[in-house]
Amino acid sequence: MAETTEFKGMALAKAINESLRRALEADPKVLIMGEDVGKLGGVFRVTDGLQKDFGESRVIDTPLAESGIVGTAIGLALRGYRPVVEIQFDGFVFPAYDQIVTQLAKMHARSLGKIKLPVVVRIPYGGGIGAVEHHSESPEALFAHVSGLKVVSPSNASDAYWMMQQAIQSDDPVIFFEPKRRYWDKGDVNTEAIPGPLHKARVVREGTDLTLVGYGPMVKLCHEVADAAAEEGKSLEILDLRSVSPIDFDSIQASVEKTRRLVVVHEAPVFFGTGAEIAARITERCFYHLEAPVLRVGGYHAPYPPARLEEEYLPGLDRVLDAVDRALAY
Amino acid sequence: MTVESTAARKPRRSAGTKSTAGKRTTARNTPGAEPELVQLLTPEGERVKHAENAVYDKYVTGVTPEELRGLYRDMVLTRRFDAEATSLQRQGELGLWASLLGQEAAQIGSGRALRDDDYVFPTYREHGVAWCRGVDPTNLLGMFRGVNNGGWDPNSNNFHLYTIVIGAQTLHATGYAMGVAKDGADSAVIAYFGDGASSQGDVAESFTFSAVYNAPVVFFCQNNQWAISEPTEKQTRVPLYQRAQGYGFPGVRVDGNDVLACLAVTRWALERARNGEGPTLVEAYTYRMGAHTTSDDPTKYRADEEREAWEAKDPILRLRRHLETSNHTDEGFFAELEAESEALGRRVREAVRAMPDPDHFAIFENVYADGHALVDEERAQFAAYQASFADEEGGN
Numbered sequence: 001m002a003e004t005t006e007f008k009g010m011a012l013a014k015a016i017n018e019s020l021r022r023a024l025e026a027d028p029k030v031l032i033m034g035e036d037v038g039k040l041g042g043v044f045r046v047t048d049g050l051q052k053d054f055g056e057s058r059v060i061d062t063p064l065a066e067s068g069i070v071g072t073a074i075g076l077a078l079r080g081y082r083p084v085v086e087i088q089f090d091g092f093v094f095p096a097y098d099q100i101v102t103q104l105a106k107m108h109a110r111s112l113g114k115i116k117l118p119v120v121v122r123i124p125y126g127g128g129i130g131a132v133e134h135h136s137e138s139p140e141a142l143f144a145h146v147s148g149l150k151v152v153s154p155s156n157a158s159d160a161y162w163m164m165q166q167a168i169q170s171d172d173p174v175i176f177f178e179p180k181r182r183y184w185d186k187g188d189v190n191t192e193a194i195p196g197p198l199h200k201a202r203v204v205r206e207g208t209d210l211t212l213v214g215y216g217p218m219v220k221l222c223h224e225v226a227d228a229a230a231e232e233g234k235s236l237e238i239l240d241l242r243s244v245s246p247i248d249f250d251s252i253q254a255s256v257e258k259t260r261r262l263v264v265v266h267e268a269p270v271f272f273g274t275g276a277e278i279a280a281r282i283t284e285r286c287f288y289h290l291e292a293p294v295l296r297v298g299g300y301h302a303p304y305p306p307a308r309l310e311e312e313y314l315p316g317l318d319r320v321l322d323a324v325d326r327a328l329a330y
Numbered sequence: 331m332t333v334e335s336t337a338a339r340k341p342r343r344s345a346g347t348k349s350t351a352g353k354r355t356t357a358r359n360t361p362g363a364e365p366e367l368v369q370l371l372t373p374e375g376e377r378v379k380h381a382e383n384a385v386y387d388k389y390v391t392g393v394t395p396e397e398l399r400g401l402y403r404d405m406v407l408t409r410r411f412d413a414e415a416t417s418l419q420r421q422g423e424l425g426l427w428a429s430l431l432g433q434e435a436a437q438i439g440s441g442r443a444l445r446d447d448d449y450v451f452p453t454y455r456e457h458g459v460a461w462c463r464g465v466d467p468t469n470l471l472g473m474f475r476g477v478n479n480g481g482w483d484p485n486s487n488n489f490h491l492y493t494i495v496i497g498a499q500t501l502h503a504t505g506y507a508m509g510v511a512k513d514g515a516d517s518a519v520i521a522y523f524g525d526g527a528s529s530q531g532d533v534a535e536s537f538t539f540s541a542v543y544n545a546p547v548v549f550f551c552q553n554n555q556w557a558i559s560e561p562t563e564k565q566t567r568v569p570l571y572q573r574a575q576g577y578g579f580p581g582v583r584v585d586g587n588d589v590l591a592c593l594a595v596t597r598w599a600l601e602r603a604r605n606g607e608g609p610t611l612v613e614a615y616t617y618r619m620g621a622h623t624t625s626d627d628p629t630k631y632r633a634d635e636e637r638e639a640w641e642a643k644d645p646i647l648r649l650r651r652h653l654e655t656s657n658h659t660d661e662g663f664f665a666e667l668e669a670e671s672e673a674l675g676r677r678v679r680e681a682v683r684a685m686p687d688p689d690h691f692a693i694f695e696n697v698y699a700d701g702h703a704l705v706d707e708e709r710a711q712f713a714a715y716q717a718s719f720a721d722e723e724g725g726n
Contacts, residue, residue, distance in 0.1 A: 062539070063542055068504075068536065071498065074501070075505020076508060076509045077505075078505070078509075079508075079510065079513070080509065095531070099501065102495045103502070106479075112478065114484060115484060134533065146701075148698065168701075170700055171696045171703075172699050199702075203676050
């Protein structure tokens, strides 16, 4: 750990790296596990240098077996360890999905609270990097639908640092979705500033005409949308959701009661997605405040397309602006 | 005893050092033949010692008559408990029951090989192992009655909750064992699973992980010949114990109806784990004499003759014959045990019927350790809904 408490212009990936380093230093029970996390430092270098400094028994290169990674992490947690496992890419989590859903999520409840499973499952997710198939998906809704799991996604370096700290300290399993196309985006990280709770959403830009809700890789896009809208005289408020389970509906409600319009943006397919849940709940809570239906912008009900089509598939500036215009037109 | 050939007395080669590929022998494939396995007690109760089983025999040479009676008692009481649970299901007191009938020796033999500080990861049929761990049998019935999804504190007895997803617990056992090794402890971990589970990816992955990390885990496969209606032939083309060879650790097949052999082989495997020699696969070759669960109908897929052949190898009868011929007991012992069995049955029956339904709000308890806003919100909604009935009742 550097002596300074303030890192200027730290990449999001590096912030996670520093956070993992801090956790490894603070608690000998914290372990890092996954394919290629050791010598290579992960395919995105998020764990770079950790094995060198903490050894192979703390930063563990595993066999190529996702169910095995999560299943053994459960066993290690039962023994008192706090494993942070890496699934190399979003589309590769499914071999581990059974262990996550039927075991990791439910053991605390089944044991009437006797068992705690402080396991963090890190998943680099989302598209926009020109990858081949299974390397660009956003499966967060599949995990948010499962009780017993917490699902979070940071959008910037500071949150990445602190949310990882909070995820590791949580006695609940946390699915930690890392926006891989933002890994190299830089931001300031204060390693001493006490953050808000992990589940709290945050207004990252004040506005009066419409609320944009996004999380992970979409927050940056939301800023671009708000900038463009501002040129047309429209004032957009941006809420960074940060947590997909639980969802901080109170903060969304407060914003919507002010702006009276809501557009939700995520990369995952719109159908049965995070946006559907938000639209339903906010309609219930804010029916008499809303001037327009809650609109959603996201992926289509189609397999994630080949890289040369992903710009069509992913929510972009124009698609979100179009939804903003439609909402404002009511 | 036609199926008990001389081959049965000849143990398999130890520790998977030689391949027996091509000599696949299972009872059903080769009528009249029995696969090679470690056996220390014949079905007639005769104690067998020879050069081939000596490596395992030494683990039970010091077993006293009192300990033998203890093993017998464990098996009889476990069977009595199991029979009571089956009856309770038929009477509508349990929603389901998975009987261990026929597998008492595999479970008691392996269970009694464990030390208190060892950790057990069972499936949902390990009632005999639970007994050995000191888990009150009535606690096993809560999940089958539907009042909870567990029923005991795993850390009180180092006996994990039953796992229903087939094979999932073998990875938990492996991870736990990796932790034991990291802690520098000399305890061991044992994972139970069945022949059907051997087809699951998680079991294969647990073999890989345990071998790669040299984890102190014993994989105890009770090959009871049937995964619901699927015979072992639908799971594997090689004897299951031979799977271990491909992962680089020893596999051994033991007569699963011979409690002494199960005790010896498990002790041997646990000692390997404690000594830092890594995992072992034990295949206890046994038979599920009853149905898979009370929902199953084995008459639709297996012949009566098969069960009858295995009944002749009954694990309890076998030890009784040995106790009697060795003059290790008198009639008083069996009579007392019979009375104890009946008392256990009565206690279980009464305990199940007295089990209270869980509190309605248990739905929302322990979903998260640190809490979750949605659970809080839905609990409040539920409370309001429940309270609306109270208001109605109060208003009328």
